[in-house]
Amino acid sequence: MDEIARSQRKITNAEKGLLAVCADVAQDEAFPALDMAGSGDRLAHIDQALPVQQIDSFNHYENSSSRRAELLEMPQDKLSPRKALRDEFKSHLTPEEIRELDVDLPAGANHYRAFVGPPFNYDINGAMQFQFLLDLGLREYHRFLEIGCGSLRLGRLLITYLLPDRYFGVEPNEVIFRQGLVNNLGSEDGDMVRLKRPTFQHDTRFDYSFTGAPVDFIIAQSIASHTGVKETRALMQAIADASHSGTIAMMTYIRCAAETQNNTNDGWFYPDCVTYTDGFMAKMAEELGLHAYRTRWPHLNQRPDGMVTTQTPLILSKTPWRPTLPHRAYGIRFEGIVPLHVPGARP
Numbered sequence: 617m618d619e620i621a622r623s624q625r626k627i628t629n630a631e632k633g634l635l636a637v638c639a640d641v642a643q644d645e646a647f648p649a650l651d652m653a654g655s656g657d658r659l660a661h662i663d664q665a666l667p668v669q670q671i672d673s674f675n676h677y678e679n680s681s682s683r684r685a686e687l688l689e690m691p692q693d694k695l696s697p698r699k700a701l702r703d704e705f706k707s708h709l710t711p712e713e714i715r716e717l718d719v720d721l722p723a724g725a726n727h728y729r730a731f732v733g734p735p736f737n738y739d740i741n742g743a744m745q746f747q748f749l750l751d752l753g754l755r756e757y758h759r760f761l762e763i764g765c766g767s768l769r770l771g772r773l774l775i776t777y778l779l780p781d782r783y784f785g786v787e788p789n790e791v792i793f794r795q796g797l798v799n800n801l802g803s804e805d806g807d808m809v810r811l812k813r814p815t816f817q818h819d820t821r822f823d824y825s826f827t828g829a830p831v832d833f834i835i836a837q838s839i840a841s842h843t844g845v846k847e848t849r850a851l852m853q854a855i856a857d858a859s860h861s862g863t864i865a866m867m868t869y870i871r872c873a874a875e876t877q878n879n880t881n882d883g884w885f886y887p888d889c890v891t892y893t894d895g896f897m898a899k900m901a902e903e904l905g906l907h908a909y910r911t912r913w914p915h916l917n918q919r920p921d922g923m924v925t926t927q928t929p930l931i932l933s934k935t936p937w938r939p940t941l942p943h944r945a946y947g948i949r950f951e952g953i954v955p956l957h958v959p960g961a962r963p
């Protein structure tokens with residue numbers, strides 16, 4: 617194609633989608649460079665550069681199936697990212713691997729990979745959690761609590777990364793936990809377990825005193841997407857109890873905009889999901905003495921029935937969140953972090 621024809625060519629929908637993503641990134645790149653002198657920290661720059669409305673529109677983008685259709689180059693009425701992703705994943709596996717990894721099982725099925733989500737994104741889901749934690753400042757010397765560690769989708773990466781005696785995991789489903797331990801780290805008392813000495817607890821009590829002392833980092837990924845009101849409060853209370861003043865906790869939930877969609881029931885809903893408003897989370901955090909922030913995490917998921925179950929990360933801390941020295945020194949990238957406001961309260 618010559619230069620003129622190229623410039624006049626009609627832009628396709630998929631290209632428009634990609635251009636929009638590039639524009640998002642370009643906007644991010646426009647953040648002022650880190651101020652090593654420390655006079656203005658990066659959070660302050662981000663607060664100015666990225667108003668809350670922009671974060672909301674980013675999340676709207678995440679939740680927009682028309683935008684997904686555009687990016688996946690599929691008509692919206694035929695949109696089935698699950699099938700496309702599963703087929704793509706399977707195309708790289710041998711028939712034995714497809715059987716062993718049980719790729720065709722639905723999320724929630726009784727298999728160590730399927731129990732925690734779609735088996736075809738087990739790898740990338742754990743890796744995205746790990747990457748997110750690095751962006752939040754996780755170092756190998758931190759003591760880490762994973763609430764609902766499942767089959768160690770994330771835990772396998774954390775246990776190898778952290779120094780010995782630093783990882784604490786809670787998982788009530790001992791069957792899938794042990795399958796995960798064996799398949800991801802070799803065996804229940806293998807070299808990795810003996811080298812890193814992780815500690816595990818198996819119950820649903822939301823009591824993390826087994827960590828012995830407050831930890832530095834906490835994650836509860838895809839737990840509050842299944843907990844009723846009473847259990848979500850117990851989870852957040854337990855996070856507060858396991859935190860010291862510098863602890864960073866990341867708890868995900870599935871956002872809804874309408875009050876009418878805010879779950880009001882107690883209990884554990886699985887593999888069903890429940891949704892909460894930002895205001896619900898902000899109010900609960902305030903009542904428990906925690907600062908609550910939202911940020912970006914391009915974690916996508918859509919169930920076969922069409923419900924978008926994208927997890928929104930909620931950052932919780934006892935003191936206002938600040939970039940750490942390693943953040944500033946190494947220029948660790950993190951997406952905009954903005955306070956969650958309690959409805960009716962003055963921002």
Ligand SMILES: C[S@@+](CC[C@H](N)C(=O)[O-])C[C@H]1O[C@@H](n2cnc3c(N)ncnc32)[C@H](O)[C@@H]1O
Pocket residue numbers: 731732733763764765766767768769770786787788789819820821822836837838839884
């Ligand atoms: C959707 S899975 C997510 C697992 C893991 N966080 C991950 O991302 O791979 C939810 C997990 O929470 C566990 N769970 C259920 N009730 C719990 C409780 N009260 N405390 C901690 N975990 C719980 C389930 O057994 C399940 O493994």
